[in-house]
Amino acid sequence: MNFLDTNKAPLVLLHRHITALPDAARYDLMLTPQFYVMKREALPLKYAFQAKKLAPSILEELTGEGTFVYEVFKEGDTWVFVAYDLPELAQFLETKKGSIDRVRRLYFAEQAREKFVTPVTLDEREVLTLVNDTATVVPTSLLHDATSFAPFDESFRPKQHFDIKRSYNRFLDTRLAIALAIPLALLGLTYIAEGYRYHAAIATAESRLDTLLDANPSLRGAYARKSILKKYATLNRRQRQIRDRIKDVSHLTGNDTQINTLFVDTKGYRATLSVPDKPKTITTLKKLAAAGGLEHIKIAAGKLETRGSFQ
Numbered sequence: 001m002n003f004l005d006t007n008k009a010p011l012v013l014l015h016r017h018i019t020a021l022p023d024a025a026r027y028d029l030m031l032t033p034q035f036y037v038m039k040r041e042a043l044p045l046k047y048a049f050q051a052k053k054l055a056p057s058i059l060e061e062l063t064g065e066g067t068f069v070y071e072v073f074k075e076g077d078t079w080v081f082v083a084y085d086l087p088e089l090a091q092f093l094e095t096k097k098g099s100i101d102r103v104r105r106l107y108f109a110e111q112a113r114e115k116f117v118t119p120v121t122l123d124e125r126e127v128l129t130l131v132n133d134t135a136t137v138v139p140t141s142l143l144h145d146a147t148s149f150a151p152f153d154e155s156f157r158p159k160q161h162f163d164i165k166r167s168y169n170r171f172l173d174t175r176l177a178i179a180l181a182i183p184l185a186l187l188g189l190t191y192i193a194e195g196y197r198y199h200a201a202i203a204t205a206e207s208r209l210d211t212l213l214d215a216n217p218s219l220r221g222a223y224a225r226k227s228i229l230k231k232y233a234t235l236n237r238r239q240r241q242i243r244d245r246i247k248d249v250s251h252l253t254g255n256d257t258q259i260n261t262l263f264v265d266t267k268g269y270r271a272t273l274s275v276p277d278k279p280k281t282i283t284t285l286k287k288l289a290a291a292g293g294l295e296h297i298k299i300a301a302g303k304l305e306t307r308g309s310f311q
Contacts, residue, residue, distance in 0.1 A: 009104045013152045015122045015137070021098040029164070030107040030156065032128055032137055035092075036084040037062040038110055043079050048072050051079045059083045071162050073111060082108050086168060100168045109135040111158035118150040119143065238266060241310045245269045248292030252285055252304070260303070268309035275304045 010022050015032045039059055045051050055070035056063075058081050066085040073080050090100050109116065109128060112135075119129035126137050127149070242264055249271045253259055256276040263270045275285060282299050289297045295308035 011107075011152075011154055011157050013109070013120065013122070013128070013156075015126070015128070017123045017126070018096065021093070021096045021102075024102075026102055026104045028105040028107065028157075028161070029103050030109055030112070031084060031089075032109050032122070033135060034137055035089055036082050036108055038080060038082050038108070038134075040075070040078050040080050042077055045079060048074070051081070055081045055083065069164075071108070073160055080110060082110065086164075090168065100164060103164050105161035106164040107158050107161055111160065112156045115150070115156045118148060120152050121149050238310055242266070242269075245294070245308070245310075248289075248294055249273075249306070251292060252288055256281065257285065257304075266310065268307065270307040271305070273304040274302055275299060277302050 009026045009028045010024055011028045011030060012018075012022060013032065014029045014035065016034045021027065037059060039062065041058060043051065043054070045054075051072040051074075052070060055072060056068075059068075059070065063083050067087050068083040069086045071082045071084075073082075093099055093103075113130060113133070116129050116135050119127040121127050121140075122137065125140055127140050127143065128135060128137055129143075130136065131138060246262075246264060246269075249259065249262060249269075252273055256278075258274050260272045260274055261270070275282065285304060286297060286299065289304075289306060294306045296306060298305045
């Protein structure tokens with residue numbers, strides 16, 4: 001059985017007015033220019049990774065705001081730079097009851113532009129055809145009535161494809177890192193502020209103790225000082241517990257496991273993570289959670305929940 005057979009996943013020409021995606025476990029997408037921006041540049045570069053590093057600066061006038069993924073491919077001596085907004089594309093697929101997880105391979109219409117010499121109908125209002133040697137979506141009303149149209153089929157599939165799932169996973173990892181960095185930064189600032197406050201409180205307590213000891217020399221001794229400082233040990237222990245719990249939750253994340261929600265305050269914590277429905281992975285997560293001291297661990301329907309309180 002050949003698992004690399006391209007016919008195993010249908011090729012879909014994705015446009016803004018598409019009515020529905022295939023009812024298939026996996027499919028390949030060819031994006032129309034409605035979903036990407038593109039620019040050609042003749043540069044003396046040998047490798048794609050070199051061109052990809054230049055893509056953000058070359059396309060910066062076309063991208064604007066958004067979280068863009070950059071891809072490159074070569075046409076003779078010319079490099080073609082392409083950028084698409086990954087979160088926007090993912091959101092559009094969801095409106096059509098699809099998802100990034102079901103996309104196997106990604107293509108761009110520009111890769112097969114010679115195929116669009118004969119227009120391809122998108123819907124009753126628009127077609128995809130060549131304009132100035134570039135694949136372009138144009139209104140059907142601009143074409144002559146006698147114009148013939150080509151059906152979109154497997155013959156349009158380019159040789160080079162792009163991995164959208166790998167890009168999406170990198171995007172999620174970055175977003176997770178940012179999401180974790182914010183509460184950790186706030187926690188750090190809180191810890192610093194509390195540290196200053198505790199330091200001032202201890203200094204005040206020591207000053208009062210010194211005054212008392214000066215008035216009563218018989219009370220002077222190490223024990224009297226330790227009894228004052230002991231009151232603040234509980235506060236320091238609470239901060240350590242908070243940091244340890246955040247660290248324990250972060251140890252559960254990985255390529256297939258991601259944090260959905262994380263709430264921490266001085267009383268306790270609550271966290272939910274999306275996890276794969278794999279017995280081996282679930283067993284490993286339970287062991288890691290138990291080893292980290294996490295409490296009330298519940299795994300069901302692809303979700304891990306844990307909560308606990310601080311002493």
